[in-house]
Amino acid sequence: MSVPILDVIDLHAAYGRIEVLRGVNLTVPRGAVMALLGPNGAGKSTLVKVLSGQKEATSGDVHLAGVHVQGAGAEDLARVGLCTVPEGRSVFPNLTVEENLVLMSYAGVPASAILDVAYAYFPRLHERRHQLAGTMSGGEQQMLAMSRALASDPALLLLDELSMGLAPLIVDELYETVARIAESGVSILCIEQFARTALRVADYAAVMSGGRIVATGEPGEILDTMADVILGGAA
């Protein structure tokens, strides 16, 4: 078995005295799409922050491609190929689509290559290339955010709440693109509430509740227990 691209062992993290992650164990195989599901407050977004270097863990280990990573900053991780698409998209609203994309060329990738990749995955962005990003719909902004992530040539992509605030049809379209990105060899960990849509493109899935991973397996197995976990946890 090959070394997983991400291996999280007994990870703990807290906001002040409130412990949010209480021993997370999670493995993402290389080249796989892993869906991380769970109700609000389960700790999914906190896990993403720790993995992407935006928040320090209180204890536990994170292994990337078989190497123990400790104290690395978000910019260091992005430089080695771990890229995060944060919740809320965070595009520059006062810049056009093209300017948002060209900004990503500071990392060394030619602007033309960034634009080619973005427009190939999302033809709608080409139609909107001169439009201010802030005036686009939520789905189109999410496409732009994903395009910016792809510009960094990621090996491991963390997608936090891709469907937040979007119409289900748009979510479907975005996940079809996620599947295409995965086919190119990128490993993806997507945090999602829209469970059924995410499970459709996922190779593996995990359910998080109360700061721990409470179930892992193939999408079909998780689907059977998903409703109990999500609704049971929220009710």
Add this chain to the structure above:
Amino acid sequence: MSNGFRLLVAGGIVASVAIGSGAPAARADDGAPAAYGGYTTQAWSAPIRVEMFEPSLPIPVDAGQAQLEFDMGYSKVKADSGESRGRASLFWPGDPVGEGLKTFAEQLGLPPNPLTDGGYPMQVNSQFPGDTPSQSDETIPGAIMRTTSGDKTATAETGFSPDGEVLGPDGATADPSKKSGLLDLLSGITGLLTGGGLTGGGLTGGGLGSGPAGGVPAAPAAQQRAAAPGLPPALSAIVDIDGYVSTSKMDATEGKVVGVSRASLGDIRLLGGLITLGGVETVAKTTSDGTTGTATGKATWGALSIAGQQFGIGPDGAITPGAGKATPLPGLNKLPLDALKALGVSIEVPEQVRAVEGDAGTSLSQGLRITIDTLLLSPLLKALPTNLLAELIPAQAGPLKGVVSGLSNLAPRIVITLGVARSEVDTVPPIDISAPPPADAEAAPPAAAAEQPPAPAAGGVGVPPAGVPSPVGAMPSAGSGATGDLVEAAPTSAGLPELFSIPGMLLVAAFALAAVAGSWFRRLGAAALGIGASCPHGLDSGLPDLRKA
């Protein structure tokens, strides 16, 4: 972004605008350029809006937004410089469900069925440019759903009216040729007096306003009132009811960008509009001309209009617009409201929003808002036999079964808004591309030169007087002649940098070198302290390149 790239983008925009359409996007019809380069506007309204806030429902929405939403009558237009869209629906279940009913059905585990496979059925949509510039659905007599999108215009309207027409968002008829109101009635009476009678074009024919049967030629088809299928057109001239109406409209064809929406509930027009009784009416209107935005609107309940004079009934009583007088209604106190609050029901008048920021405007008009907190009713919900209901659902629809089972644990907060209309508009300034000056402009002598004394006939470098041919090969003699026309030119060669910048460069280089050395020593120190050692699981520590690993 480099200046060259900006110019390239700007040039592309200008070229596409100039080539793609007959009239530039930001140019008024009279030929004067508008003060904006692009715009975005959105207007929507709903006479009755029900929102349900229940975070445990697995529907992804932004924070503070309702998980479920129902709009009785919904119209929306959305446009920017590139496209226009419109939507109208008699009953709209909110964007998540309305736009993704098929996906929701899949999420709930329902088997494929014709009701959900084609998307939410009760809606019409238009888009320009696109293959659906106009769409309407009026299969139910009196019920209207129609929308049209065009170049810099879009309208959407929905509602119920016996004559098949509703008032436009700015209070005027959406299509004056169709909704004639009082004039229609008068023309009908004229038809009667001139011998048309009720039988020719009468109650069952073309209607009172459709012209008499004999003598006077019938009105052109385009001017005849469009009646709802199955309802006599003459009925609307006497009594016309707009049960609930939602209309939205945007227009940017005349230089100014205008977005306006209107929602009304229970409009009753008597005698062709001579007397109009309205329940709740909310209007929101925003405009922008590129430099200044405006936001206006109104929210009235119980409006009464007689012969065009409008009255409103607000919290303080009857209000006459313009006069500003309010007559309190006696006998009402806070006791009923307090009693309702004890039951978890509160009624409030929402704050109207009129925000203008430079060229942007936002207007939100809301009528009455009723909030129902069902937490007080939770004991009743818990008494529901939800488990028995869930057992009736087949196992294939597992997620739906889970939702029904969890119903007894829900305690949603329900907010009902009677009349809501929102409009917003924003523009962006045009890109200023100044054309380079013509080549001969630089060569032309400055105007002041004309006042200077003429150059000497020989040995000067000035322009010889017209009609005097210049001698070929004539050279000015050294040290002679005026040189006043020459402009002093600075040396343009790069050469060495000025001396004073070299110490500064050395200082910057020293800082950079110190930073690199410091980083290297820090890493060396960290490795010496064991940070680079293997972890408890026997793996090396470090930061791998995931692309090559």
